[in-house]
Amino acid sequence: MKKLLTATAAGALMAGAAIAGSHSNEIKMGIILGFTGPIESLTPAMAAGAEMAMAEVTESGKLLDGATVTPVRADSTCVDSAAATAAAERLITSDGIKGMMGPDCSGVTGAVLANVSVPNGMVMISPSATSPALTAAEDNGLFFRTAPSDARQGEVLANILIEKGITSAAVTYTNNDYGKGFADAFQASYEAAGGSVTLSAPHEDGKADYSAEVGALASAGGDALVVLGYVDQGGAGVIQGALDTGAFDMFAMGDGMIGDALTERFGSDIDGMIGTAPGSDNAGAAMFAEMATAAGIDGTSVYAGESYDAAALKLLAMAAAGSSEPADYASHIFHVANAPGEPILPGELDKALEIIAGGGDVDYQGATGVELVEPGEAAGSYAEYTVENGALTVVGYR
Numbered sequence: 001m002k003k004l005l006t007a008t009a010a011g012a013l014m015a016g017a018a019i020a021g022s023h024s025n026e027i028k029m030g031i032i033l034g035f036t037g038p039i040e041s042l043t044p045a046m047a048a049g050a051e052m053a054m055a056e057v058t059e060s061g062k063l064l065d066g067a068t069v070t071p072v073r074a075d076s077t078c079v080d081s082a083a084a085t086a087a088a089e090r091l092i093t094s095d096g097i098k099g100m101m102g103p104d105c106s107g108v109t110g111a112v113l114a115n116v117s118v119p120n121g122m123v124m125i126s127p128s129a130t131s132p133a134l135t136a137a138e139d140n141g142l143f144f145r146t147a148p149s150d151a152r153q154g155e156v157l158a159n160i161l162i163e164k165g166i167t168s169a170a171v172t173y174t175n176n177d178y179g180k181g182f183a184d185a186f187q188a189s190y191e192a193a194g195g196s197v198t199l200s201a202p203h204e205d206g207k208a209d210y211s212a213e214v215g216a217l218a219s220a221g222g223d224a225l226v227v228l229g230y231v232d233q234g235g236a237g238v239i240q241g242a243l244d245t246g247a248f249d250m251f252a253m254g255d256g257m258i259g260d261a262l263t264e265r266f267g268s269d270i271d272g273m274i275g276t277a278p279g280s281d282n283a284g285a286a287m288f289a290e291m292a293t294a295a296g297i298d299g300t301s302v303y304a305g306e307s308y309d310a311a312a313l314k315l316l317a318m319a320a321a322g323s324s325e326p327a328d329y330a331s332h333i334f335h336v337a338n339a340p341g342e343p344i345l346p347g348e349l350d351k352a353l354e355i356i357a358g359g360g361d362v363d364y365q366g367a368t369g370v371e372l373v374e375p376g377e378a379a380g381s382y383a384e385y386t387v388e389n390g391a392l393t394v395v396g397y398r
Contacts (some may be wrong), residue, residue: 034078038233106131148380154185279383286369305367
């Protein structure tokens with residue numbers, strides 16, 4: 001009888017293992033972005049970009065014995081660290097994700113990294129968290145970003161202003177890690193190049209009226225107003241106030257302001273503005289834009305390409321590791337992202353998986369010309385934007 005029970009128990013265990021095996025071919029990937037909040041107009045294209053890479057890998061049938069990659073979305077809110085942390089925890093404990101694409105904004109990214117990712121050993125690749133402070137964050141080798149640090153963007157934006165003969169500027173920035181880090185980087189570079197910052201002042205998001213902030217900036221004066229905020233929030237509010245009062249007619253903006261929502265609201269009123277956002281003139285960018293358009297997505301939207309790349313890097317690293325466990329594949333991300341290896345562009349993930357399966361190397365370049373530098377962030381180039389006849393236009397790359 002005892003032998004029979006043991007055999008039955010063993011049979012039950014085997015059946016359990018078979019069921020687990022049938023489910024183990026699904027890999028869940030978290031997509032945590034601010035679907036609500038101050039950049040909500042940018043996140044649909046970002047999420048869709050990441051999901052394109054996941055669908056491409058699923059369709060190839062070449063990741064870990066034909067695994068299905070399933071996206072699970074969660075709302076980072078962009079600004080509420082407690083909400084973002086809770087959402088990230090749910091992705092791990094309830095949904096059982098094997099990797100996290102996001103978060104997006106720097107403050108919530110730092111909170112999720114410290115409170116969720118590191119304690120749970122979860123790999124996260126942010127497509128858009130750009131605070132210079134994240135370079136030095138304790139991450140146990142789990143945090144990467146496909147967007148470059150604002151230490152570099154501050155320098156690029158400062159150089160463009162100086163080249164255009166704009167030698168004095170007032171700065172307004174969203175009062176958080178992203179805004180403060182960017183404003184500090186801009187001011188240091190601008191002053192080093194001979195420019196003068198008349199005032200650098202924070203603004204809070206979510207206010208109905210920014211006349212006090214605009215008044216202080218107008219009193220300080222300057223050839224231009226530099227706006228380092230969010231297009232769906234306070235940054236737009238400050239611009240509105242400046243236009244209403246005629247305080248400034250020349251604006252310079254960072255990546256959080258670059259989106260169709262900007263020109264939908266202000267149109268030709270901000271013609272001639274200067275803007276920067278991560279971007280590069282590479283073959284992959286055009287290929288990604290084409291693929292996205294075919295899928296009904298705006299592939300030129302800021303950070304959509306970085307999101308595709310963030311998802312693709314994780315999946316190729318899993319293939320290289322032969323495992324979807326974060327502890328196994330984290331160390332392979334650098335390897336698949338950089339030379340040596342066969343260059344891989346958007347739409348070529350099937351080819352990349354084949355090369356990896358055959359023991360070869362890939363150099364994933366993707367939509368944004370990915371090149372990772374220590375401690376795991378994009379080396380980075382930037383698109384320079386202006387508004388002409390009410391439309392956002394890329395005028396060059398740096």
